[in-house]
Amino acid sequence: MVAHKILVIDDSKVIRMRVKDMLPDGNFEVIEAKNGLEGFNLINTEQPNLIMLDFLLPKMSGWEVYQEIQKRPELKVIPLVLMSGRKEEVTEKLTEPFELFSFIEKPFDQKQLIDAIKDAMAKARKHPKVVAPPAQDVSGDLSGGGAANDVAALQKRIDRLESEVETLKKQMSQLVSFIKQKLK
Structure with a gap:
């Protein structure tokens, strides 16, 4: 039985x-995807322990895959x-320092990969x-259920706000790029 799954999403077979x-050598299985769409589908079906994602991909870019990962709390915890x-x-799209992921520039050697x-x-x-929200108490005391509902509603708002912030960051990056082009 394989203990760990590593998903490598890159359009280059090399x-x-x-x-x-x-x-x-270790107790893991390497799963490969040659485009972003295939990779994102494998993230959902294979539940990898680590994702290695190329930024420039056909069908669905690495940037789009990254954005979809960030929308789902259960995927955000995957290295x-x-x-x-x-x-x-x-x-241009993600500012440094990179806090949510590690970045490696191609070409890389084994030490850089392991690091x-x-x-x-x-x-x-x-x-x-x-963490799954606590189950509601069906014995008549709904005070815990109300709190769970409040937490779920707040989490939805946080998720929506994070999505909006990411959109604003993207728009700001595009605006800065546009201004830089016009200044040249």
Whole structure:
């Protein structure tokens, strides 16, 4: 039985194979996806313990996959290593320091890969774990249920606000890029 699943989402077969070959021997299975859509579907069906995500992908970009991961608390806790040959494309959309994931610039060697994985795991441990809301007491005392409903409503608002902040960040980044282009 495999203890850990590592999902490598990259349109380059060479990169997928390199990552597989660079990983130390261990009790894990490497799952590969050649585009963002396939990768996102595998995240949902395979429930990997680690995601290695290329930023530039066909069908669904790494940026879009990242945004979908951030919308779902149960996916946000999975350690994530974002990969790209051009760091500036990542920093246009996501500002440093990267707190939610680890970043590795292509090409990379085995030590850089292992360090990025360790960093991603440490960052993932900082995320609050997803906890199911407490069950309502059906014995007539609904005071706990009201609090659970309030917490769920607040969590929905927080999720919506985080989504709006991400959208605003993206728009601001696009605006800055546009202004920089006009100033050239």
